[in-house]
Amino acid sequence: MGSDDSIGGQVGELALVKYIRDEFGAGLLKDLTIGIGDDAAVLKVGGRNLLISADTMCEGVHFDLAFATAYQVGFKLVSVNVSDIYAMGGAPEWFLLTTSLSSGTSATSATSDRFAREFLSGVKAALNLYGAALIGGDVTSSRSGIVLTGIVLGGAKSPISRKGARAGDKIYVSGVLGDSACGLELLKKIMAPVAPEKDDGPNKPLPWEIMRPLITRHLMPKVIQQDFGTATVSAMMDISDGLSLDLRRLCQESGVGAAIYENNIPMSAQMTTAAGFLNKDPLKFSLCGGEDYEYLFTSADKIDTAHYIGDITDSGLVFIGKDGRQMDLMDCGYEHFKT
Structure with a gap:
């Protein structure tokens, strides 16, 4: 640990995890x-x-x-x-x-x-x-x-880590992104417990059929084991802190870069409708929101049961907009200790 307060509140969760890993990683069990x-x-x-x-x-x-x-x-x-x-x-x-x-x-x-x-x-x-x-x-x-x-x-049988992605691999996500973060914003508007598991919900501020899947994703996420068919997956992790931050983590562990396409990021119709009502950017919900509990993974194979969003590259994190313009991937996501 240096003199720059590299763990704790000044930097955040990632610095603390790195410090723990550096301190204890050398003593791994055989x-x-x-x-x-x-x-x-x-x-x-x-x-x-x-x-x-x-x-x-x-x-x-x-x-x-x-x-x-x-x-x-x-x-x-x-x-x-x-x-x-x-x-x-x-x-x-x-x-x-x-x-x-x-x-x-x-x-x-x-x-x-x-x-x-x-x-x-x-x-x-x-x-x-x-x-x-x-x-x-x-x-x-x-x-x-x-x-x-x-x-x-x-x-x-064969555990999949975050370390196996290689340049040329395709990047996939298992489902739509941003629903949970959008659901949380709706709950902040409602400010009362709702029970989507019992189909018990209000019709304000939006119709219940729009709000229900978003609120359900936040309050009671049901995670599903991804089916890869005959494909070989090179690296994988869950999306808990936002696609942008978690993709950075996977790339850092694998020593690679990535390019993702805005047109390919899957979003639900309910989320985009609710985001418009909330005057929020649905893309920001999808990239930064967190708690999606979908899966981010890479493979050299074509996988029809998931959403292809981009490609693994040698270095850098590039976001390609709908107009084809390239820019740096938004640096966002949920990290403990940061305000």
């Missing part, structure tokens, strides 16, 4: 085949590849109980963890859960038992959906806010 810096760690155990990943959700950072229910928070916690396993080409098997609940917050003080039950009901529904089992964890109190951590374990 059975560890993929370590710090990917969506999941991979250990060779008993002749199989064991995948392990962890994600934390904090009240006020990852969820707001002003417009999210306990059930939705529980469901989302499992989904964001499972997404990391799918991003490595694996399948989830086991789940560990740590909950730190505060009895002093207005959201939970009088109904802490109800919150816990509804939260666990959401966790159970998601685990059933993904075919994973809860096997342990921890329960503690919190002096300020709710903190929830999931640890997911799974297996993969």
Whole structure:
């Protein structure tokens, strides 16, 4: 660590992760085949590849109980963890859960038992959906806010890391981008819990059929294992912090560059309609929004089950607009500690 305050609040999450990786990466276990810096760690155990990943959700950072229910928070916690396993080409098997609940917050003080039950009901529904089992964890109190951590374990025949992209590979995403970020902006307008899983929602500020898929993507993302057919995937990660930032991460890990085409970025009709109402740029939602939990991957093969958005190059990050003009890829995305 130098004198430029290279970790913590002055620079951000990426600098902190790099510092941790530099400090601890040299002590890798002999059975560890993929370590710090990917969506999941991979250990060779008993002749199989064991995948392990962890994600934390904090009240006020990852969820707001002003417009999210306990059930939705529980469901989302499992989904964001499972997404990391799918991003490595694996399948989830086991789940560990740590909950730190505060009895002093207005959201939970009088109904802490109800919150816990509804939260666990959401966790159970998601685990059933993904075919994973809860096997342990921890329960503690919190002096300020709710903190929830999931640890997911799974297996993969051939794990896919972020490091294999090569110049000439095509860049793909598994689905439309920007829906979650747009859904969050709509929830900020509504400022009340809604239950899209029960088809329970208002028709303001937009018709419910427009808002429902966007709000659902933010509150209760359902992650789907990507089908590659017979294609070989060279690198992959999930899109959790925005396409622009996550593409930078994949390129940095692989030591390559990228060129992506505005015309090829997939956006839903509902998102573009809602973005217009919100007076927001739908492209910025797609590039910078985060929490899409789709998959960004590269391959030398043509893959018809995904959206081709660009190509891996030797260096640089280029964005090619609808008019054919080339510019630097927008430097944006969600990064902790940055304001």
